[in-house]
Amino acid sequence: MSKPLNIAMIGYGFMGRAHSNAYANVSHYFDLPYKPVLKAVCARDKSKAEAFAAQWGYESVETDWKKLLERKDIDAVDICTPNNLHKEISIAAAKAGKAILCEKPLAMNVAEGEEMCDAVEKAGVANTVWYNYRRIPAVTFAKQLIDEGKLGRVFHYRANFLQDWTISADLPQGGAALWRLDAAAAGSGVTGDLLAHCIDTALWLNGSIKNVSAMTETFIKERKHTLTGKVEKVTIDDACTFMGRFENGSLALFESTRYARGHKALYTFEINGENASIKWDLHDLHRLQFFDYRDAGPLRGWRSIHVTDGDHPYMKHWWVPGLSIGYECGFVHQVADFITGMAAGKPVGPTFRDALETQKVCDAVLASAKSGAWTEV
Numbered sequence: 548m549s550k551p552l553n554i555a556m557i558g559y560g561f562m563g564r565a566h567s568n569a570y571a572n573v574s575h576y577f578d579l580p581y582k583p584v585l586k587a588v589c590a591r592d593k594s595k596a597e598a599f600a601a602q603w604g605y606e607s608v609e610t611d612w613k614k615l616l617e618r619k620d621i622d623a624v625d626i627c628t629p630n631n632l633h634k635e636i637s638i639a640a641a642k643a644g645k646a647i648l649c650e651k652p653l654a655m656n657v658a659e660g661e662e663m664c665d666a667v668e669k670a671g672v673a674n675t676v677w678y679n680y681r682r683i684p685a686v687t688f689a690k691q692l693i694d695e696g697k698l699g700r701v702f703h704y705r706a707n708f709l710q711d712w713t714i715s716a717d718l719p720q721g722g723a724a725l726w727r728l729d730a731a732a733a734g735s736g737v738t739g740d741l742l743a744h745c746i747d748t749a750l751w752l753n754g755s756i757k758n759v760s761a762m763t764e765t766f767i768k769e770r771k772h773t774l775t776g777k778v779e780k781v782t783i784d785d786a787c788t789f790m791g792r793f794e795n796g797s798l799a800l801f802e803s804t805r806y807a808r809g810h811k812a813l814y815t816f817e818i819n820g821e822n823a824s825i826k827w828d829l830h831d832l833h834r835l836q837f838f839d840y841r842d843a844g845p846l847r848g849w850r851s852i853h854v855t856d857g858d859h860p861y862m863k864h865w866w867v868p869g870l871s872i873g874y875e876c877g878f879v880h881q882v883a884d885f886i887t888g889m890a891a892g893k894p895v896g897p898t899f900r901d902a903l904e905t906q907k908v909c910d911a912v913l914a915s916a917k918s919g920a921w922t923e924v
């Protein structure tokens with residue numbers, strides 16, 4: 548019989564929904580020592596929070612996250628707010644002895660991230676950051692193949708995260724809906740929002756990045772600010788491209804933008820090794836493309852592996868072989884792994900400390916784009 552794990556969620560936007568779905572469903576598919584209980588949701592607007600609580604089955608509502616953290620009936624706090632609140636809430640939650648699941652990017656910058664790592668480690672609370680793509684089965688399978696040495700020496704790691712939703716110059720910046728376009732709330736633009744995902748996956752699959760040379764661009768220089776009503780300078784990066792070197796000697800090429808007309812959320816990566824290559828594409832997330840040079844000559848070619856069989860990562864918990872699962876399931880897997888790790892007293896990555904490594908790369912990328920020089924991570 549599972550013990551209850553009382554969850555408090557702060558913020559009920561896009562990620563609030565993705566995480567609530569994961570807590571609500573994880574115990575249907577995974578046998579776990581704890582069963583998440585949707586205890587409280589917190590947001591500033593009481594009536595909206597109440598509507599969310601009713602729709603998703605939260606038992607109670609708070610409008611002040613500080614009050615929420617005082618509650619004795621909360622075991623774990625999930626931070627789904629814009630980036631500028633991650634640090635303050637995490638540190639307070641750690642001091643209150645709560646387990647913490649924090650959205651990415653960990654922080655606005657490395658200095659904040661270091662304080663957050665110190666706080667969770669000092670408090671000894673279980674912690675994770677929602678770099679959810681690690682737990683898409685095809686991506687986890689890529690990790691298995693790499694760890695088994697299937698690629699041999701790695702030469703290249705290439706990643707893209709392309710969107711097109713900010714091309715209109717009429718789009719305002721800031722406020723509840725468009726905080727991503729305001730560096731005061733987001734920290735950075737596509738670097739922290741999109742590239743951070745690519746970087747987390749890359750560090751996990753291919754090890755540390757040593758140095759980077761980056762460029763960023765802000766295509767629309769001024770936008771009306773939702774909060775002030777005035778036309779103000781845009782402070783985020785609309786696009787970011789960087790190259791770099793991994794510690795293992797392979798070369799990195801990364802691009803993210805919100806100006807790639809036609810692309811909505813095209814996250815792709817490709818890794819080229821001495822013996823084999825791997826490709827993955829979020830738009831076809833249950834497939835892993837694999838090329839093995841050691842196959843017999845005439846049969847050599849890219850295999851499109853449908854990662855849906857019982858011996859593929861996580862898949863035995865779902866349907867029968869051949870049936871695919873969706874974007875939302877990566878979050879379910881992260882909750883399952885987090886709970887398993889927490890019960891065993893073993894940290895499960897990405898921890899705050901792991902996410903700090905991604906933050907270091909993001910900061911180096913932004914510093915390099917500013918100075919125009921190669922920058923050590």
Ligand SMILES: NC(=O)c1ccc[n+]([C@@H]2O[C@H](COP(=O)([O-])OP(=O)(O)OC[C@H]3O[C@@H](n4cnc5c(N)ncnc54)[C@H](O)[C@@H]3O)[C@@H](O)[C@H]2O)c1
Nearest residue numbers: 558559560561562563590591627628629630650651652677
């Ligand atoms: N893992 C992923 O793939 C992924 C995807 C999208 C967003 N994110 C991250 O998740 C976080 C939230 O993004 P989102 O897309 O859900 O944003 P969103 O704008 O949809 O939701 C943000 C929520 O935070 C709430 N909020 C803001 N200030 C608050 C405060 N002071 N107290 C309580 N609640 C407050 C808002 O009311 C809203 O409900 C960000 O850090 C973002 O980078 C991660």
